[in-house]
Amino acid sequence: MALASALRLMGVLGGMGPAATIDFLAKVLRVTPASIDQEHVPMIVHDVPQIFDRVAPIFAGTDEPLAAMQQGVLRLEGAGVEAIAIACVTAHHWYDRLAATVNVPILHIADASVVKLQTERAPRRLGLLATRGTCKSGFFSQRLADQGYDLIVPDEDIQLHLDQSIAAIKRADLVLAAEAAEAAGAAFAKTGIERFLIACTELPIAFAPTRYNALAVDSTLALAEACVAFSRSSSRS
Amino acid sequence: MALASALRLMGVLGGMGPAATIDFLAKVLRVTPASIDQEHVPMIVHDVPQIFDRVAPIFAGTDEPLAAMQQGVLRLEGAGVEAIAIACVTAHHWYDRLAATVNVPILHIADASVVKLQTERAPRRLGLLATRGTCKSGFFSQRLADQGYDLIVPDEDIQLHLDQSIAAIKRADLVLAAEAAEAAGAAFAKTGIERFLIACTELPIAFAPTRYNALAVDSTLALAEACVAFSRSSSRS
Numbered sequence: 348m349a350l351a352s353a354l355r356l357m358g359v360l361g362g363m364g365p366a367a368t369i370d371f372l373a374k375v376l377r378v379t380p381a382s383i384d385q386e387h388v389p390m391i392v393h394d395v396p397q398i399f400d401r402v403a404p405i406f407a408g409t410d411e412p413l414a415a416m417q418q419g420v421l422r423l424e425g426a427g428v429e430a431i432a433i434a435c436v437t438a439h440h441w442y443d444r445l446a447a448t449v450n451v452p453i454l455h456i457a458d459a460s461v462v463k464l465q466t467e468r469a470p471r472r473l474g475l476l477a478t479r480g481t482c483k484s485g486f487f488s489q490r491l492a493d494q495g496y497d498l499i500v501p502d503e504d505i506q507l508h509l510d511q512s513i514a515a516i517k518r519a520d521l522v523l524a525a526e527a528a529e530a531a532g533a534a535f536a537k538t539g540i541e542r543f544l545i546a547c548t549e550l551p552i553a554f555a556p557t558r559y560n561a562l563a564v565d566s567t568l569a570l571a572e573a574c575v576a577f578s579r580s581s582s583r584s
Numbered sequence: 585m586a587l588a589s590a591l592r593l594m595g596v597l598g599g600m601g602p603a604a605t606i607d608f609l610a611k612v613l614r615v616t617p618a619s620i621d622q623e624h625v626p627m628i629v630h631d632v633p634q635i636f637d638r639v640a641p642i643f644a645g646t647d648e649p650l651a652a653m654q655q656g657v658l659r660l661e662g663a664g665v666e667a668i669a670i671a672c673v674t675a676h677h678w679y680d681r682l683a684a685t686v687n688v689p690i691l692h693i694a695d696a697s698v699v700k701l702q703t704e705r706a707p708r709r710l711g712l713l714a715t716r717g718t719c720k721s722g723f724f725s726q727r728l729a730d731q732g733y734d735l736i737v738p739d740e741d742i743q744l745h746l747d748q749s750i751a752a753i754k755r756a757d758l759v760l761a762a763e764a765a766e767a768a769g770a771a772f773a774k775t776g777i778e779r780f781l782i783a784c785t786e787l788p789i790a791f792a793p794t795r796y797n798a799l800a801v802d803s804t805l806a807l808a809e810a811c812v813a814f815s816r817s818s819s820r821s
Binding site: 354356362363364365366368369372373375376377381382383384385386387388389390391392393394395396397398400422425426427517518519 | 626631633662
């Protein structure tokens, strides 16, 4: 059994929320070609949910969650990871300042999503399924616009269903989460949207049992693929 | 929103294998009373599967996996955890030396299982569903014997089914894993065993879709409950 691993140690800034972190880890597992333990991606997971809510500070223009996230990426760097994935889309509002906090690269979930959209030859116009904070911040739409993708932001009615769905996942109410996701998908489809981009790490869990899942590109899965690709890439040195 | 958390930071020595680690994290989530992110257990997860196989060294009387596991618990202690759970039963063969490596307590999955057996008023005689290494080592049976439980070790025929089931989980073949688990359960039941103790963190995944799941006490779930209870307990200081 070869133990000298060619795989690079990855860090995961998780806990936002814990169910989303588990979904991300499960997707890393799913997209890793492995037949024994030792072929799987080595990871240190910072699954610490005691971080201030991300959405309200984006609207207030404040940075309450930043210090705890910086502590998280510093702990991961201290543990020896070679790159970090953030298993929360909204947290990427602070991407630049988190990236400046550590010397290791932080993968960006929007960039990973662009790779996936290109691979899947997705249409250029997609409905954005995200938190209110991600929509308000605009970083995700901007990164995708730079690559020629037009993300349609949900109207208030659709966003209320998404808010409800995300909150339900965080309290483990999967039935209500799916019902609210279904309602959001239906209302979005009525506006003429045919394909979706799920840009929130809780929403893939909510959409999984709905009819809209097959019409959606999942940014969590995209980040998982980027994480596995980085781990399997050869060392920088 | 109260951010000053009363929850203690837990460490998880995982990666043995990665699917078992995810199953453990999902069970921690399931048994945590929480309605928002911040009420969930904070954890650092050492999900590094590049550890030498545990079973063969137990038969050879050698310690190949120990150094990597020691590095893991030291990394977790360095990251500030207050206690550690090991999400692999067989790895507990080296429990005493791992516990001596760090200054924080390491929960023992057999002790957690005893608590669960007592809570569930389980019968005193149970079929042991475990790796060949756990059966050979004897630590699990001994800890339970000390508390009055008689674990019946699988015969060679049953153990071959279990070996096959565990290996299938590690390569994500859930169908074969469940078929082999079903065969092991059926063969064990023929010997007169009515209830089981799943003392391997891969086997709950394999047994979940089988008829024997309802007859089994799950040591992963027991460890998850012990982890949540420790995190919610007041600090030692």
